Amino acid sequence: MINFVKHKKKYLIFSGFLVLASIISILFFGFNFGIELAGGSIMEIEYEEERPPIEEVRESLRYLGDFQVQEMDEDAFLLRTTETGEDVYRNIMNALDGATERYFESIGPAVGRELRNMTILAMILASVFIIIYIAFSFAKTSGPISSWQYGVIATGIAFFHDVLIILGVFAVLGHFYGVPFTIPIVVALLTTLGYSLNDTVVIFDRIRENLERINEGFEETINSSLNQTITRSINTSLTTLLVLLSLLFFGGDTLFYFALALILGVVLGTFSSIFLASSLLLTWKNKLD
Numbered sequence: 001m002i003n004f005v006k007h008k009k010k011y012l013i014f015s016g017f018l019v020l021a022s023i024i025s026i027l028f029f030g031f032n033f034g035i036e037l038a039g040g041s042i043m044e045i046e047y048e049e050e051r052p053p054i055e056e057v058r059e060s061l062r063y064l065g066d067f068q069v070q071e072m073d074e075d076a077f078l079l080r081t082t083e084t085g086e087d088v089y090r091n092i093m094n095a096l097d098g099a100t101e102r103y104f105e106s107i108g109p110a111v112g113r114e115l116r117n118m119t120i121l122a123m124i125l126a127s128v129f130i131i132i133y134i135a136f137s138f139a140k141t142s143g144p145i146s147s148w149q150y151g152v153i154a155t156g157i158a159f160f161h162d163v164l165i166i167l168g169v170f171a172v173l174g175h176f177y178g179v180p181f182t183i184p185i186v187v188a189l190l191t192t193l194g195y196s197l198n199d200t201v202v203i204f205d206r207i208r209e210n211l212e213r214i215n216e217g218f219e220e221t222i223n224s225s226l227n228q229t230i231t232r233s234i235n236t237s238l239t240t241l242l243v244l245l246s247l248l249f250f251g252g253d254t255l256f257y258f259a260l261a262l263i264l265g266v267v268l269g270t271f272s273s274i275f276l277a278s279s280l281l282l283t284w285k286n287k288l289d
Helices: 004-029 054-064 086-095 109-137 147-177 183-213 218-250 253-288
Strands: 040-047 067-071 076-081 099-107
Touching: 004 147, 004 218, 004 253, 040 086, 054 067, 054 076, 054 086, 086 099, 109 147, 109 183, 147 183, 147 253, 183 218, 183 253, 218 253
Parallel strands: none
Antiparallel strands: 040 076, 040 099, 067 076
């Protein structure tokens, strides 16, 4: 039997380092919000004849403002700018000879702020309701830890560890590589929150069951529960990662960072559910003794 909580201090130190680095990255670098969250215009164009080099397109748009140009298909580009309004559309079409529009959308800064606020509110409300749900689900749990403590640990790990580290990664990517923080990445964060919580709750539920039917100490019960559930957790994560890796390599530029965020979420969620959640349970219990 593997003794998972034997090295709990190492798990906590390692996770604490990642969280601290993420907080510093967010505070120093901030986020390179995409058009959906900051406001601006997004346009997809295509060329019926040979597509010009991307450097030529950037040079043509240089005098119109700050544009992000991304290659799409063999004959298309995706253009992003903080400028808004119909004038942006006309200026782009005048500057790019031979280009035709596939898609154009302009979002005002007020809408972007509202979407950011709604995203934060959604994550906070989700966390609160999850704590309440877990507290009720574990209400009859016997043992040294109260039901609400299971909820706080599960939600805290998912939100302040898994999601926070992903935010730190995208703060770095946005600062050094210009990667925009977009709605698909927000969706990936919410998915990570759910995935991590689901995995952690499965393990906590096994701990709850073993506390009721096995006469062991709390640390031994945690180890037994983790050994019973680790195969399920790893197999679920590996099969999910296979799909996400396919999406990462074959899903195109549009889905690349969405898939990357999900991959980080699955890896972090698996680590935190197996190693970090149990360590925090035992540490909290020891503090109460």
